[in-house]
Amino acid sequence: MKKVLSPGLKTLKAKMLATVSAGVVMLFIVILLNNSYSMRLIEDRLEKTLENMSALSNEYIELRTNKSRNIAGEIAGNPEVVTLASPYIAESDSYKTLSEIKDSVLGLVMYLSGSNEEIDSIYLYYESRKTLINSDSGTSKTNDPGALAWADANTGWEMSGLWKDYYSEMEGRSYISMMYRLDYLNQEIRTPVYLGVNFDKRAMFDFLAKIKLTENASTALVSFKDNVYILEAAFETVVDLKTKLRDKAEELESGANVRLNIQGIGKSIIKYLPLNSGNGGIIHIIPESDMRPYTQNLQPIILIAAALLSFTFLFILYMLIDTEVDKPTKKLIRHMKNLEAGRFSDKIDEKRNDEFGRVFDAYNNMTVEIEKLIQELYQEKLVKKEMELKILQEKINPHFLYNTLDTINWIAKENQVEDISRMVIALSTMYRKTFNRGRDLISIDDVMSSIACYLDIQQIRYGESFDYEINCDPDTRHLEILNLIIQTLVENAIVHGMEGKKGDGRIMISTCRKGDLLQIEVFDNGAGMSEDKLSLIRASINSPGMDSESGLRNVQKRINLYYGSQYGIKIDSSWETGTRVTVVVPAVEASDD
Secondary structure, eight states: OOOOOOTTSOOHHHHHHHHHHHHHHHHHHHHHTHHHHHHHHHHHHHHHHHHHHHHHHHHHHHHHHHHHHHHHHHHHTOHHHHHHTOTTSOHHHHHHHHHHIIIIIIHHHHHHGGGOTTEEEEEEEETTTTEEEETTTEEEETTSHHHHHHHHHHOSOOSSEEEEEEEETTTTEEEEEEEEEHHHHOTTOOSOEEEEEEEEHHHHHHHHHHTOSSTTOEEEEEETTTTEEEOOSOHHHHHHHHHHHHHTHHHHHTTOOEEEEETTTEEEEEEEEEOSSSSOEEEEEEEGGGTHHHHGGGHHHHHHHHHHHHHHHHHHHHHHHIIIIIHHHHHHHHHHHHHHTTOTTOOOOOOOSSHHHHHHHHHHHHHHHHHHHHHHHHHHHHHHHHHHHHHHHHHSOHHHHHHHHHHHHHHHHHTTOHHHHHHHHHHHHHHHHHHGGGOSEEEHHHHHHHHHHHHHHHHHHTTSOEEEEEEEOGGGTTBEEETTHHHHHHHHIIIIISTTOOSOEEEEEEEEEETTEEEEEEEEOSOOOOHHHHHHHHHHHHOTTOOOOOHHHHHHHHHHHHHOTTOEEEEEEETTTEEEEEEEEEOOBOOOO
């Protein structure tokens, strides 16, 4: 049945259509965002100007903040100020102290700050005495309406300092004040004492007017934390700005530009620059109408941007064709060549949701099926050989064979031919172990006995040009392994390793158990192999796509088929040093039957 692409899969046709559509949309977006992009470029240009303004603003405010902080520290440490705050001084004695503070302390501070003409006056309020000291006019109790209004507006807060913007009914003027709690600055002051360092608001307005970014721009000094908003504008404008800025405080403090429609000003861009000292910052209010003259100079930039977007669209289209068509086609061709070379285990590991994804999946499924057919064919061939061996074993009457060998041994002894006697005895023992009562599995103990007999026969045959050593770990004697596995490796060691040896040949066979694994090594000190030949042999015994009748390949296949692909043989060899073949299979106890 024909397989249909599911709706979730993206076809090449859909991708191409999407790319073309994206190009049209990109050009359309350029037209729609022309004005917005122009405004953004202007805003970026203003950023550098704002940096310079920020430095100037910080220097101006920091100078006044530090001045007020020094004044607060000077007054908080004055002994007379501390003494008057004590609840143990009689009211009759406090008046004299109040006068002394006014004359000596506040007078001295105003004298020291005389170089800063913007400090208009200083207020000092003792909450326990309900008394306000004014550096200009003297002392007043809170039964005075002006002093009472000041106390209500500037006391009761719980922090060391804050800004205040208020109108003094006592003097009929507006001030910008830096307020301090002296009992927080000096722990020896036991009752709340409030200090206000008053700056001339007119001087602040003059400064803000000097740092406007455009002709119609406005500048405000604000502190969201202290709820202070200082702007020289109509009352309705200040109230509207205060309301809208409060909602945008977090956004402005994060550095973002905010667009607002402010009463009396209109649509404007708002930019906030924090101050280094205090809790406030400078707000720049730039009407959007001030930006329009600059946009006329940006038309070439817009045209260049459109050209760049067109180039980008073409580049994306090229990359799409390269990624979605050319590269997967080349990958498929490369893997098909691997398949042609016989590497049937080669797979395409890329996952795709298009037509190439279906082709890759079909290729992977095809390689799996081919590899499976090859395995089945080889297994069928191996089973056929084993069946032929079993038939051969059944045709041979073991009792007749062993009786014949015993007769030959008796005749050899009668005629004193010891070599023939030794060979017959070894051959008889070897075949008893090898036939193994027709079983596929044989114990390690029987394997080593059979191997010893085989090597004895070969020593007689080759004139004892080599010797051998068998080291069988006692823990492995009762384990079992496939029959004729180790004998094949020993045969290879003699045929390929002992060739040309004259009395100095050596074959070593050892077994050991490593946890759940049985490891058997066959080593010969023959000629060994070069790196190229070793690589070729390793490839031949492990590649499912190569056809070979070698004994090592048959051993590897028998182990893989019986135990699993994670087990098998490993070959190590060095030229003129020797060859070592290691067999690793599961450690299985031999059955008693």
